[in-house]
Amino acid sequence: MTERNRQEHGAGDVSTGTTEAGQAAEAAIPELVIISGMSGAGRSTAAKCLEDLGWFVVDNLPPAxxxxxxxxxxxxxxxVARIAVVVDVRGRRFFDNLRESLADLDTKQVTRRIVFLESSDEALVRRFESVRRPHPLQGDGRIVDGIAAERDLLRELRGDADLVIDTSSLNVHELRAKMDAQFAGDEEPELRATVMSFGYKYGLPVDADLVVDCRFLPNPHWVPELRPFTGLNEEVSGYVFDQPGAKEFLNQYTELLQLIAAGYRREGKRYVTIAVGCTGGKHRSVAMSEKLAARLGSEGIETVVVHRDMGRE
Known part of the structure; x- marks a missing residue:
């Protein structure tokens, strides 16, 4: 075989490999969920629930x-293995293309489901009046006129739906629970925690769900050899946890957080920020945050640590 033939043969192998790789990529067709239904029935909540479960969510995508x-x-x-698309009357001029798009997906053997959010007229009117917003289709008429027009527009899609959820008597947490039951599988909904150390003299974190105060422990700031360091330093951390009550506090607060985390999961809460404070946010809160985050991680809670004020003077 000549060098030219070898090069051509090698090029052919590369081309074949590229083709096979392309075919493999095309074969990985994502699972698709189409979320639709009545305005005010909870489409945004359903979409957010899927997003929290790891789906790639696109809101108000034209059906075409x-x-x-x-x-x-x-x-x-x-x-991108799972895609959720919210389709609603805001894109009604594209709505006629939906059936054609669904037929196209069927020819490509795409696994797809349609979730339709339903609610009674009374519940929808109450929700629109509570937020003082008009219905997207009411025009110069009343809210009930817009609801009637939307029901007529969506009647055929509702008949094609794989899952219809009536949210008339459901709150946000109950709707999330129904979505979890359908799409989370056997896995318990995941809870993500941010443990944030901070200094009280710089103010409370505005996004904190839970706040804990470490100022009951002696301050390493008043130990000259420890003052220049932070709670990330082993000597500082050792000093903090050698103090009476420090380890007991860590143990008992971790147990309390496990109880709270279980309740958050039941209520559909996916994210929690735990703020741990001391005077300056440099020593005690940093050391406690690190230990607390490690404990939560060992309990299966995905945890990140943020030291808001550690670098301040």
Whole structure:
């Protein structure tokens, strides 16, 4: 075989490999969920629930672009394995394309489900009046006129839905629980925690869900050899946890957080920020935050640590 033949043969192998890789990528067709239903029935809550479960969510995508979105997901080499698309009357001029798009997806053997959010007229009127917003289709008429027009527009789609959820008597947490039951599988909904150390003299973190005060422990600031360091230093951390009550506090607060975390999961809460404070946010709160985050991580809670004020003077 000549060098030219070898090069051509090698080039052929590369081309074949590229083709096979492309076919493999195209074969990884994402799972698709289409979320639709009545305005005010909870579409945004349902979409947010899927987003928290790891779905790639697109709001108000024109139906004609759904096959394109699925195709792009297939090219992601598995990085976008599940796509949720919210389709509603805000895109009503595109709505006639939905059936054509669904037929296109069926020819490509895309696994897709339609979730339809329903609610009574009374519940929808009450929700629109509570937020003082008009219905998207009421025009110059009343809210009930817009609801009637929307029901007529969505009647055929409701008949095609794989899952219809009536939210008339459901609160946000109950709707999330129903979505979890359908899409979370056997896995318990995941809770993510941010443990943030801070200094009280700089103010409370505005995004804190829980706040704990470490100022009951002696301050390493008044120990000259420890003052220049932070709670990330082993000597500072050792000093903090050698103090009476420090380890007991860590143990008991961790147990309390386990109880709270279980309740958060039941209520559909996915994120929690735990603020741990001391005077300057440099020594005690930093050391306690590190230990607390490690404990939560060992309990299966995905945890990140942020030291808000550690670098301040």
């Amino acid at each position: 672009l759904i096959p394109t979105m699925v195709e792009l997901g297939a090219r992601s080499q598995g990085n």
